[in-house]
Amino acid sequence: MTTVASHLVPRRKKSLWRRLPVVHQLRQSVGLQRGMLITGLVITGAFVLTAAFAPLLAPYGFSQLRAGGVAFGSQRPPSVEHLLGTSVGGYDVLSRVLWGAQTALFVIVVAVILSIFAGVALGLVSGYFGGWLDRVLVVVCDAVYAFPSLLLAIVMSIVISGGRANLVGGILAAAISITVVFIPQYFRVIRAETVRIKAEAYVESARVLGASNSRIMFRHVLRNATRTLPLIFTLNSSEAILTLAGLGFLGFGIEPTSAAEWGYDLNKALSDVTSGIWWTSLFPGLAIVLVVLGITLMGESLNDLADPRLRGRRAVAQASGTVAETSVVPGGTLEAGPGGLAGLQDGETFDEHGIEVTS
Structure with a gap:
C-alpha cells in the first residue's frame, strides 16, 4: 500500500504542474507557434522582472540630476558613467528606461483589473437578465467602443488631473481612461458567453431545483464564462502601454519628477533626432516596441491555442501520417x-x- 501511494504522489504533482495555464499551453504548442510563445514569454518575463527590480537595477534615480555633487549634464553620449547617455533634461537614460518599466506595469495592472471587474459584472447581468437593461447596456458599450481611445484618454486625463499629474494621479488618470475603453470588450465577451450558457441543461436544472438567480449567475454561469479572459488580458496589456506612451508623448502624462515614462522621454527627444543625438530617443522607443511585441506574441499564441481548429492542424497531420503507415x-x-x-x-x-x- 505504501509503495502504491509513493507512486501516486509524484504522478499527481506532475499532472498538476502540467495543468498550469502557461505550462499547459506551452505543451500544446508546436513548431513556429511554440517559438512565438516562448519568445513572448521571455520578453514579457524580462519586462516584469525589470519593473519589479528597477530600484536595484537602475544606477540612478528616475529624477536624479547629479551624483557626488557633480551634475550629469544634458545630451551626453554613452560613456562608462552613463551607459546609454543622458537626456536633454540631464537625466540618465538607462535609469529612466528601467524605471519606466515599473510605471508601465502599474498602469497595466490597475487598468486591466478595473476593466475586468466592471466589464464582467455588466456583461453577466446584461446577458443573464436581458430585456431593456440589456439593450441599454449594449448601446452604451457600442458607443464607447466606437469613440477614439486616445482621444478619450486625453479627455479623461484632463478631467482627472488637469493634464499633468504626480505618480498616483498620472497612473489613475491613464488607468481609468484605458479602463473606459476596455470595458466594452470584456462586456461583449462575457455577455455572449452568458447568453449561451444560460440555455444549457445544467442551468435549467438548477433553476428547476429552486436555485436563486445570484447562485446560478456566480456558481454556474460565471465560472464557465470567464475562460477566455486571460487571452483578452494579454492582448489589452500591449494596448495599455501604447495608450500610456501616447498620453506622455502628447504632454498629458506624468511629471518627470514624479515617475519615469517612456512617452514623455520620446517627446523631449524630438529635437535631438535632427541634431544627430540618437541615444535619447532610441532606447525609450526600443523599450516600447520590445514590450508591446513580447506581450502581443504571447497573446496571439495563447489565442491560437485556445482555438481547437488552429491548435489541431499539426496534430491532425501527424495522425494522418501515422495512420497511413500503419499495417x-x-x-x-x-x-x-x-x-x-x-x-x-x-x-x-x-x-x-x-x-x-x-x-
Missing part, C-alpha cells in the same frame, strides 16, 4: 495501390493496377 495487412505494411493485397489469398497475385495475374 492493416497480415503479411506486413500496406503498399501503395491494391497490389499490397497479394498476401491475402493463397495462390493469387495481382499487378500494380490490382488486376489478377494468372500463371
